[in-house]
Amino acid sequence: MISRILPFIEWFKGYSLSDLRTDVLAGVTVALVLIPQSMAYAQLAGLPAYYGLYASFLPPLVAALFGSSRQLATGPVAVVSLMTAASLEPLATAGSEGFIAYAVMLAFLVGLFQFLLGVLRLGLVVNFLSHPVVNGFTNAAAIIIASSQLSKLFGVYVDKAPHHYETIIRVVENAFHYTHWPTLGMGALAITTMVGLKKINPRIPNVLVAVVITTLLSWAIGFNHDARVDISTIKYPEFQEKLVQFNSTVQSINTLGEQRAEIGKVIENANEQGDAIGAIDAQHDYNVVDTNIARQKQVQHELRTWMRDQLFTGVKTGSGLAFYPQGQLPAGAESDGRTWRLKLGNTKLDTSSLKMMGGGAVVGTIPSGLPKISAPSFDFKVMLRLLPFAAIISLLGFMEAISIAKAMAAKTGQRLDPNQELIGQGLANMLGACGRSYPTSGSFSRSAVNLQAGAVSGLSSVVTSLMVVIVLMFFTPLLYHLPQAVLASVIMMAVIGLVNASGFIHAWKAQWYDGAISVISFVCTLAFAPHLDKGIMVGVVLSLGVFLYKNMRPRVASLSRAEDEHLRDATAHGLGECAHMAVVRFDGPLFFANASFLEDQITDRMMEKPNLKHIIISAEGINDMDASGEEALSLIVDRVRAAGIDVSLSGVNESVMAVLKRTHLLEKIGEDNVFPNTELAVCATHETAHKDGSEAACPLTTVCRLT
DSSP states (O other): OOOHSSSGGGGGTTHHHHHHHHHHHHHHHHHHHHHHHHHHHHHTTTTTHHHHHHHTHHHHHHHHHHSSSSSSEEEHHHHHHHHHHHTTTTTTOSHHHEEEEEEEEHHHHHHHHHHHHHHTTTTGGGGSHHHHHHHHHHHHHHHHHHTTTHHHTOOOOOOOOOOOHHHHHHHHHHHOOOOOOHHHHHHHHHHHHHHHHHHHOOSOHHHHHHHOOOHHHHHHHTTTOOOOOOGGBBBBBHHHOOOOOOOHHHHHHHHHHHHHHHHHHHHHHHHTTOOHHHHHHHHHHHHHHHHHHHHHHHHHHHHHHHHHTEEEEEEEEEEEEEEEETOOOTOOOOOEEEEEEOOOOOOOOTSSSSEEEEEEOOOOOOOOOOOOOOOOOHHHHHHHHHHHHHHHHHHHHHHHOOOOHHHHHHHHTTTOOHHHHHHHHHHHHHHHHHTTTOOOOOOOHHHHHHHTTTTTTTTTHHHEEEEEEEIIIIIIIGGTBHHHHHHHHHHHHHHGGGGTTTTHHHHHHHHHHHHHHHHHHHHHHHHHTTTTHHHHHHHHHHHHHHOOOOOOSSEEEEEEEESSSEEEEHHHHBBBBOEEEEEEEEEEEEOOHHHHHHHHHHHHHHHHHHTTEEEEEETTTTOOOOOHHHHHHHHHHHHHHHTOEEEEESSSOOOHHHHHHHTTTHHHGGGGGEEESHHHHHHHHHHHHHHTEEEEEOOOTSSBBBB
């Protein structure tokens, strides 16, 4: 019992000092990969980079202590990070305080969902996400993740469009207009370093080396070059006017947002008091305000796009810098050699302290110290909106974690408990939320590093967490000059392994409809992005639809004698069928959804064979039967015998036989008409059925191929 509650106790059975040394080395090695990766994934989730470190502090520790896998490395991962961003974008602006609070709340909900599934031993619910759906989604997610980093790689800034592909088109258009070449160079250098080191020696922490080299280079060359200036230093009257208009739209949107919130309260009160007319009037006002907000947001988008397209040349003056539109320098003025742009977001700009960017983007200041440990704040209405996303992320995250854990368990011979793993992942996310973490899961790449480094127990993950703590406490200033383009490169390199085109071919070879579901899931995920949940739901609905259709129309085979002396499907093997006997095999449970289908199949055979004397229902494939199935079987017996034809059953299993006995259907059929297997049934009834028959050779006793 203690081992089930505290599974990490099992680590120390036969644990030696050499095992400890190996675990410490493995933990440090994983940390070297985790620290830069986690910062990149946090930005993919729409959070400040240092939140990746917060998500790498408690989750790896807790998941290792309470999970069942000893080598699984938990923390931020690409797909879950992307799902987090997609889930929260409709609720708040990426990177804002509200967005961060919702991300922490989402982590807690994901953890609670996983924990409850584990405690209730419901790990099998993950099977609703079939492999073809997951394959299609994962391939699409890899493309979405990689393409979402293009703006950081080229150093361009665009507003997100309603669809991901529209956003990418905007990025490409802006890249033609302006690519920040030092930023692209940093990204290219990072990619070259990671690829080169991986080929030279896979054991070298190539991500860490790339981060160290580019961060030092960024610091040495002054890659980041920002300036805080007054609006008067921008010598472009039209730009100043647009900037004032932009601030006006921000203020207008904020005011309208407050009005909308107040009207929302009026609607709630009217509904509670049963004031239908008041609710309708308030709803009308709400819609008007909502339309005005949408209009102002469109104006804001157009203004922001125009201002982002403006490139400036800096000129040194006695009081600092002055900025002129490129190509419009006054006579005698000398450029500082940089191209400048205004840093814009969704918030109101301080016209006395505008941020002008004359270099590349870096991570910037990271708060030193550990995050404050406290329970996340909860908003019941927001929680209800997040629940569907939490469920999807829970299942996807667990599928990723358990598939990795199973692959490693196959190599180590370790016994894996999926429900215990759910508990571990659930606690990791819930307790991680108390440390300002966003949703996490098991990482394939870091788990592979952990296994390759020889990790013996989950103590390696404990060491990894301690390494993250040390970085948060003492080394965050060293990360200031880390280029954003390098983090984008880290993400792009990490998701390359998620692309698996052979998965589509494999699924198609197994069953054509599995391949079709995988392709449709892939296309829908790409088309609906950033609403990734829609792509998954389409795949799940298609999978369930195929499952239901197959069970409503299971395979019904007419059997004949094949060359190997066994009774085989006559249609599949091109065999002739007996004119006097029909041996019908029903491949599936007999229940309400397909009971009438069996009736139709039996009736068809009676119509097709005018000389039919006996029907044997081969029940080897019927593993279960409900009341509708029993009623249908009873009607079949009555109808067949009313037509002067005998009927028998063969190969009835225990559960179906129990139903026959409880409903007294066995008495109606007759125990002498129920046989242990189909061969005995054919032998026992063949002579009677062929009495006065005219067949020269019976396909049930002789191989008779169709010509």
